[in-house]
Amino acid sequence: MKKVLIVSSSLRGGSNSEILAHEAEKGAKDAGSDVEFINLKGKEIKFCIGCLACQKTFKCVQKDDMADLIGKVQNADAIIFATPIYYYEMSGQLKTFLDRCNPLFPQSNKFKDVYLITSSYDDAVGTADKAISGLKGWIECFEQSRFSGCLVGGGINEPKDASAREDLLQQAYELGKNA
Ligand SMILES: Cc1cc2nc3c(=O)[nH]c(=O)nc-3n(C[C@H](O)[C@H](O)[C@H](O)COP(=O)(O)O)c2cc1C
Structure with missing residues (x-):
C-alpha cells in the first residue's frame, strides 16, 4: 500500500493550511493509501547547526523530536x-524541518512524489512561488524525488477561512487523491 506522509507546519489554531491538508488526507485515504498526518505543533525541532556529522553517521547530534519524524520521511x-506563506516564503518551521532532514542526504531514499499546500492572504498569481522554489531546491537534492504539484490557497487569512472555500477544499482533496 502506498504510504503518504502529510506534514502540517502551521502552529496556529484554526490553521488554513492544516484545514486544506486534512482535505488532502481524506482524498489520499479515499484513494486507498496508508496516510500519516503529522503536525509540527508542540514538537521540539531545533535549528540545524550545520556540523555535517550526519553525513557520516546518518543521524543528528541533537536530541529532539526530529529523530522520530525523520523515520516517517x-x-x-x-x-x-x-505551510502558511510568511513573507512570501514557506514558514520557518517547515524550512527547519527540511534542513533537519539532512541525515537523509547521503542515503538512498524512497519518497518520490512531493507536494505543497500553501495558505496566504494574498490571492495574486505567484504568491507561493518562492515557497515552491525553496521546496524544489530541497527536492533537487534527493534524486529519486520530484515536485508533483502544489495547491496555492490564496485569499484566506483569518483562522478557519479555508473552511468556507469549497474551491480550495476540492482542490486539496484532489491533490491528496492523486498523491
Ligand atoms: C509572520 C507572518 C507573515 C505573513 N506573510 C504573508 C505574506 O507574505 N503574504 C501573504 O499573503 N500572507 C502573509 N501572512 C498571512 C498568512 O499567510 C495567512 O494568514 C495564512 O492563512 C496563514 O495560514 P495558517 O492559518 O495555516 O497559519 C503572514 C502571516 C504571518 C503570521
Whole structure:
C-alpha cells in the first residue's frame, strides 16, 4: 500500500493550511493509501547547526523530536507539505524541518512524489512561488524525488477561512487523491 506522509507546519489554531491538508488526507485515504498526518505543533525541532556529522553517521547530534519524524520521511512513498506563506516564503518551521532532514542526504531514499499546500492572504498569481522554489531546491537534492504539484490557497487569512472555500477544499482533496 502506498504510504503518504502529510506534514502540517502551521502552529496556529484554526490553521488554513492544516484545514486544506486534512482535505488532502481524506482524498489520499479515499484513494486507498496508508496516510500519516503529522503536525509540527508542540514538537521540539531545533535549528540545524550545520556540523555535517550526519553525513557520516546518518543521524543528528541533537536530541529532539526530529529523530522520530525523520523515520516517517524515510518510510513514505509520497509527502505532502503544508505551510502558511510568511513573507512570501514557506514558514520557518517547515524550512527547519527540511534542513533537519539532512541525515537523509547521503542515503538512498524512497519518497518520490512531493507536494505543497500553501495558505496566504494574498490571492495574486505567484504568491507561493518562492515557497515552491525553496521546496524544489530541497527536492533537487534527493534524486529519486520530484515536485508533483502544489495547491496555492490564496485569499484566506483569518483562522478557519479555508473552511468556507469549497474551491480550495476540492482542490486539496484532489491533490491528496492523486498523491
Ligand atoms: C509572520 C507572518 C507573515 C505573513 N506573510 C504573508 C505574506 O507574505 N503574504 C501573504 O499573503 N500572507 C502573509 N501572512 C498571512 C498568512 O499567510 C495567512 O494568514 C495564512 O492563512 C496563514 O495560514 P495558517 O492559518 O495555516 O497559519 C503572514 C502571516 C504571518 C503570521
